[in-house]
Amino acid sequence: xxxxxxxxxxxxxxxxxxxxxxxxxxxxxxxxxxxxxxxxxxxxxxxxxxxxxxxxxxxxxxxxxxxxxxxxxxxxxxxxxxxxxxxxxxxxxxxxxxx
Amino acid sequence: xxxxxxxxxxxxxxxxxxxxxxxxxxxxxxxxxxxxxxxxxxxxxxxxxxxxxxxxxxxxxxxxxxxxxxxxxxxxxxxxxxxxxxxxxxxxxxxxxxx
Amino acid sequence: xxxxxxxxxxxxxxxxxxxxxxxxxxxxxxxxxxxxxxxxxxxxxxxxxxxxxxxxxxxxxxxxxxxxxxxxxxxxxxxxxxxxxxxxxxxxxxxxxxx
Amino acid sequence: xxxxxxxxxxxxxxxxxxxxxxxxxxxxxxxxxxxxxxxxxxxxxxxxxxxxxxxxxxxxxxxxxxxxxxxxxxxxxxxxxxxxxxxxxxxxxxxxxxx
Numbered sequence: 076x077x078x079x080x081x082x083x084x085x086x087x088x089x090x091x092x093x094x095x096x097x098x099x100x101x102x103x104x105x106x107x108x109x110x111x112x113x114x115x116x117x118x119x120x121x122x123x124x125x126x127x128x129x130x131x132x133x134x135x136x137x138x139x140x141x142x143x144x145x146x147x148x149x150x151x152x153x154x155x156x157x158x159x160x161x162x163x164x165x166x167x168x169x170x171x172x173x174x
Numbered sequence: 175x176x177x178x179x180x181x182x183x184x185x186x187x188x189x190x191x192x193x194x195x196x197x198x199x200x201x202x203x204x205x206x207x208x209x210x211x212x213x214x215x216x217x218x219x220x221x222x223x224x225x226x227x228x229x230x231x232x233x234x235x236x237x238x239x240x241x242x243x244x245x246x247x248x249x250x251x252x253x254x255x256x257x258x259x260x261x262x263x264x265x266x267x268x269x270x271x272x273x
Numbered sequence: 274x275x276x277x278x279x280x281x282x283x284x285x286x287x288x289x290x291x292x293x294x295x296x297x298x299x300x301x302x303x304x305x306x307x308x309x310x311x312x313x314x315x316x317x318x319x320x321x322x323x324x325x326x327x328x329x330x331x332x333x334x335x336x337x338x339x340x341x342x343x344x345x346x347x348x349x350x351x352x353x354x355x356x357x358x359x360x361x362x363x364x365x366x367x368x369x370x371x372x
Numbered sequence: 373x374x375x376x377x378x379x380x381x382x383x384x385x386x387x388x389x390x391x392x393x394x395x396x397x398x399x400x401x402x403x404x405x406x407x408x409x410x411x412x413x414x415x416x417x418x419x420x421x422x423x424x425x426x427x428x429x430x431x432x433x434x435x436x437x438x439x440x441x442x443x444x445x446x447x448x449x450x451x452x453x454x455x456x457x458x459x460x461x462x463x464x465x466x467x468x469x470x471x
Binding site for chain 3: 399412
């Protein structure tokens with residue numbers, strides 16, 4: 076993720092764009108998550124559409140969610156590789172203890 | 175809320191519509207919440223639009239969220255008046271203790 | 274809902290509590306919705322628990338979501354009965370056309 | 373992200389864990405997003421706490437959200453690097469046209 080974080084930060088700096096405030100980014104995360112939810116209901120839910128039509132859209136929404144999180148991470152000095160690593164280790168360690 | 179719950183239940187029964195599954199209703203809640211989030215960013219966030227343009231939409235999104243919750247409540251035997259009353263009492267009692 | 278809206282508004286006024294900002298209320302909505310989502314996965318999802326244990330909690334989370342929306346409505350002059358009525362009429366009219 | 377996706381997939385395969393269903397993963401996403409929202413209100417909202425106390429937690433929640441998305445991506449054959457790349461390009465291209 077480091078590559079993506081640096082690349083995005085360079086764009087924002089080069090263009091003089093400020094990051095949004097934390098609450099504004101959070102609202103965007105909710106919005107993007109909601110669009111993802113709509114697609115899950117389209118593909119797997121009561122309003123089924125053809126799978127191929129929305130597969131591309133699902134990829135896009137997930138990309139948008141992660142993009143939003145990169146913005147938050149960049150504007151709050153969070154290293155996403157550290158964050159992902161810790162979350163993955165948590166699952167492995169928690170489940171390793173079960174057996 | 176009792177009136178709304180009964181009215182909706184009558185429609186669904188009269189038309190032979192089944193309620194969606196809990197997970198499907200939850201996905202819809204996320205979707206409607208996300209549309210509400212988009213509007214909050216439009217009115218109060220970085221992409222400001224004219225207030226009048228979206229006021230009507232905000233009312234609609236909030237209505238859609240509550241409609242979704244009525245569907246969930248009806249299909250899971252939840253009395254929304256009880257639910258609201260308890261949540262309101264919780265706030266009053268919690269904050270009454272502060273002073 | 275008028276009764277709930279007025280009652281809540283009276284408390285806030287009597288106690289001199291300000292409503293939160295729209296973005297702050299939205300964040301709370303996301304939080305309460307997320308707690309509701311957790312319960313749906315508990316009752317119907319991969320981490321099944323006993324139904325009775327969480328039924329009470331589900332009612333509480335739905336109440337909290339609607340409470341949060343009442344706060345938003347009160348601080349933005351939205352009439353929730355109008356909002357619910359319009360959302361319900363939309364569904365009835367849309368689906369009436371299908372048949 | 374390829375590294376994380378493959379690593380997680382290996383764990384699940386090695387341990388014979390199935391991925392959750394799309395709706396179950398979505399509910400988890402909503403839950404994790406809601407916990408993130410709670411922290412944003414803690415750090416920047418009406419219930420301010422000391423920044424240092426929650427900084428660690430914010431990193432953890434963002435990690436959990438991305439972990440959840442990796443699960444979804446793995447179980448639906450989505451390449452997250454492609455997804456992120458497209459979302460980033462979309463922003464750059466859209467904003468490049470503005471100037």
